[in-house]
Amino acid sequence: GFRMGIVGLPNVGKSTLFNALTKTAAAQAANFPFCTIEPNVGEVAVPDSRLDKLAEIAQSKSIIPTRMTFVDIAGLVKGASKGEGLGNQFLANIRETDAIAHVLRCFEDDDVTHVDGRVDPVSDAETIETELIIADMESLEKRLQNIVRKVRGGDKEAVQQERLMKMALEMLEQGKPARLVEVDEDDIKQWKMLQLLSSKPVLYVCNVDEAEAATGNALSEKVAAMAAEQGNSHVVISAKIEEEISQLDAEEAEMFLGELGLEEAGLDRLIRAGYELLHLETYFTVGPKEARAWTIRTGTQAPQAAGVIHGDFEKGFIRAETIAYEDFIANGGEQGAKEAGKMRAEGKTYTVKDGDVLHFLFNT
Numbered sequence: 001g002f003r004m005g006i007v008g009l010p011n012v013g014k015s016t017l018f019n020a021l022t023k024t025a026a027a028q029a030a031n032f033p034f035c036t037i038e039p040n041v042g043e044v045a046v047p048d049s050r051l052d053k054l055a056e057i058a059q060s061k062s063i064i065p066t067r068m069t070f071v072d073i074a075g076l077v078k079g080a081s082k083g084e085g086l087g088n089q090f091l092a093n094i095r096e097t098d099a100i101a102h103v104l105r106c107f108e109d110d111d112v113t114h115v116d117g118r119v120d121p122v123s124d125a126e127t128i129e130t131e132l133i134i135a136d137m138e139s140l141e142k143r144l145q146n147i148v149r150k151v152r153g154g155d156k157e158a159v160q161q162e163r164l165m166k167m168a169l170e171m172l173e174q175g176k177p178a179r180l181v182e183v184d185e186d187d188i189k190q191w192k193m194l195q196l197l198s199s200k201p202v203l204y205v206c207n208v209d210e211a212e213a214a215t216g217n218a219l220s221e222k223v224a225a226m227a228a229e230q231g232n233s234h235v236v237i238s239a240k241i242e243e244e245i246s247q248l249d250a251e252e253a254e255m256f257l258g259e260l261g262l263e264e265a266g267l268d269r270l271i272r273a274g275y276e277l278l279h280l281e282t283y284f285t286v287g288p289k290e291a292r293a294w295t296i297r298t299g300t301q302a303p304q305a306a307g308v309i310h311g312d313f314e315k316g317f318i319r320a321e322t323i324a325y326e327d328f329i330a331n332g333g334e335q336g337a338k339e340a341g342k343m344r345a346e347g348k349t350y351t352v353k354d355g356d357v358l359h360f361l362f363n364t
C-alpha cells in the first residue's frame, strides 16, 4: 500500500493528529478498520461515498474501503541530519514513505512551547526541508564515491546513476529540494531508486486553532502561498477538533461538524489530499458478497490493476468487464447497465479510469 509519513517539529500537533487518525469512528466502523501495525504506524480507510452507493445498489453484505498507511515520524529537530534527536533513524523512516505530510503549527498558545520560541510556520517548513536537503547531500556524496569504480569500468547503469546523482547534488547545493529536478521519462526508474528525502511530494498540514478551522488564519494563508509557489499542496486542519471528533460516533460527529461550519472532517480531506498528491485513483469490484475499493496509480492498465487484487489475475488476464461508476448508478446496477449497453469488454491496453467498476476474467 501507499505510505504517508507525518513529519514536523516538536509540539506542532503531530501526535494529536495521528491519534485522531487512529481513533475515528469512521475508521473503526469500516470493515478494514484502522489497525495499529506498530505504535507509530496505522492504516486508515480512504473515505469514498461512491463505495457506499455501489454497495447499496448491489446489496453487498460487506463494504471494504481501500486503505492508506500513515507513519508518525517523531523526533525531527534542527540538526537531525547531523544525528541530533532521533537523527538518522528518523531519516530512514522517511525514506520508506511515498509522500510527506508536513504538520506546521499555525496556532498561537502561550502554554505550548515552540522549539524556536516563536510561531512561524514558513520558517519551520524551511528548517525541516533544510534537514532533508543536508541528509540527501551527505548520502549522495557517499554514494558518488562508492560508484566511481563501476563508472570507470563502463557499467551503463552506474553511469546513468552518477549522472542523476550529480543533477540532484547541483540542485541541493543551491539549497533547493531534489523534487525540483526535471527528470526525463527514461530516467524515472533510476531516479526513484535514489530514494531522496527531498524528492518526496509534500502536503503541508496547517494546524490551526478550533475557532479557525473553517476559515484558516493569517499563518495558514502564508503556508498556502508558500505551497503554491513550490507546487506543493496544503490542507487546513484543527488537530484538536479532529481529536474531539474521533471520540464521537458518526451521527454526533456530523452534528459537531455542522456547529463548527465544516462540511466534512479534516481527516477526510487530509486523506483525500494525500491520495491526490500521490496521483492515486480508485476502482471498484462489486457483488452481493462485498463491495470493495482498490487503489491504483493514475494511468495503470487493466492487467496491472488486476494485479493489485492478486498476482494471478495479472498473469492470466483475459479482459475486464467495465462499467463506469455513473453508468452503474444511473442504471440501477450491473444488470441494468448491461442491458443499457454500458458494460464494455476492455483488453490488456485499457487504462483504468477512476470510479470504474471492474470484473476481471482470467486464466488460471
Ligand code: GDP
Pocket: 008, 009, 010, 011, 012, 013, 014, 015, 016, 017, 107, 108, 109, 112, 207, 208, 209, 210, 238, 239, 240
Ligand atoms: P507533537 O510534538 O508535534 O506530536 O505535538 P502534540 O500533538 O503532542 O501537541 C503538542 C501540544 O500542542 C499538546 O499539548 C496539544 O494539545 C497542543 N495542540 C495541538 N494542536 C493544537 C491546536 O490546534 N491548538 C492549541 N491551542 N493547542 C494544540
